[in-house]
Amino acid sequence: MPQPDRPVLDTQRHLPSTTRSRDPACGIANPLAHGLAGLGLLLSACVSGVVPQKPDLAMPPAYDVAAQQALPPAELDRWWLLYEDTQLTSLIERAQAQGLDARNALAKLEEAQAVRASALPMFNPDRNLEASAEVRKTEELDDADDGTVVPAGGSTTVIGASRTRTASLTFPVSWELDLFGRRAAVRRQSDADLAAARFEFEGARATLVADVARSLFQARGLAVQLEDARANARIQRELVDLLTRRVERGLAAASEVDRIGADLSQAEAQALDLESQLKAARRSLLVLLGDGLAPVSDLDVSADIGTVPAIPNMLPGDLLARRPDVRQADARLRAAAGNVQLAEKAFFPRLALVPSVGLQAQRGAFDSTTRFWSIGVDLSMPILDRPRLTALLNAESARGQQSVVAYERSVQTAFSEADQALTRLEADRQRVQMLADGEARGRRAYDAALRRFQLGFSDLQVVLDSERVWRTTRTALTGARIDALLRSVQVFQALGGGWPASQTPLPDSR
Incomplete structure (x- = not known):
């Protein structure tokens, strides 16, 4: 008994056809596909890359210099609040909101988010809706002696003509089946890249905060140094006035007035230089705030250095979670591992479903409207391209090892910077205490020498030596206090x- 007509699907995306008997190719397709897939798995098993693994670094148990107070580590998130400085807090908020560095970092993060969003849709059904239209005129010609002369030398007569209009609408689809975990590997790699971009964003904002604090403290230090220079000039003027009166009474030589006058000119010149440095520092701070075109007068800087706040007590191991550059290096390492896995999966076959539906209409001598559909599969497997894929896999493996080295370097650099900064900050604290005691002693010595000179019990050289010692110590104290503040930042x-x-917890170590 003959079988009824039924559609047979062509695996090469052809239109369905009609047959009266079973196509023997259908019985061959499945074993062939299984055989090709098995061959692909066998070939892909022969290659493997070196997937980078995060090294288990043994961090030191403690720093050489421990923090003096056990503040919670969370205080580091907004460490500028520990200074209890309203101007510092206000400037940092302005910089984070409108600073050029902050805005640029945000734009880079948004770019990374967009790249991440575009990574996975490649595994979704793809292709576009296709449409076409055509108008065709057909003329039937017949030979005739008195017909139209054609270039070939004969003559023809048009005995019939027709016009045909056709239009078609087709929606072909291609959908790759994720049989070997490519989608999951791409997701892990994309997530790692996005995490690295996020930590780069946080690192840029943290650097901006530190730069604002440093610029403000440096500007305040210049303001204090400017006051010291003006105070020194005022002292020199007082000495000039005192010596002038003594010269008028014949108690001192005029050369001594010139000697102090030279010191006065030097002090005034130093004050003028510090004033210009202060204006430049204020301009630099305005640029960090994103207001680089604003007048310098819009930014008021007081001559108040302030004190160094307490430092939270932390362990070296905390740097692995707190340092954004270390977290970024960790994310880069995970992204490199994902790239190696993707390079390995490039040796596996690719299998895609390719369904299609469409509609076609024709108007002319014969009118017809047809609809059609098809479904098939595409199978691709690298055979001759294996040398190139092997080279790419080796390159990704080498990049992965570079990411391991970069991670180790970031961890060692982080510990070195933290340990050195803590050690030098402790030295700065002790230096400030010593210079503060020396400055107080120098001031008392100068006041005593000046009184003795005014009473006529000592000469001018003693006063000048005492003033020079006090001024040198005062300048050193101001510099040490500025250094301590900058070191705390x-x-x-x-x-x-x-x-x-x-x-922001640490990611899984898988």
């Missing part, structure tokens, strides 16, 4: 402060 940055690290 360095410590907070080296410990990984300035971003919400306490709210």
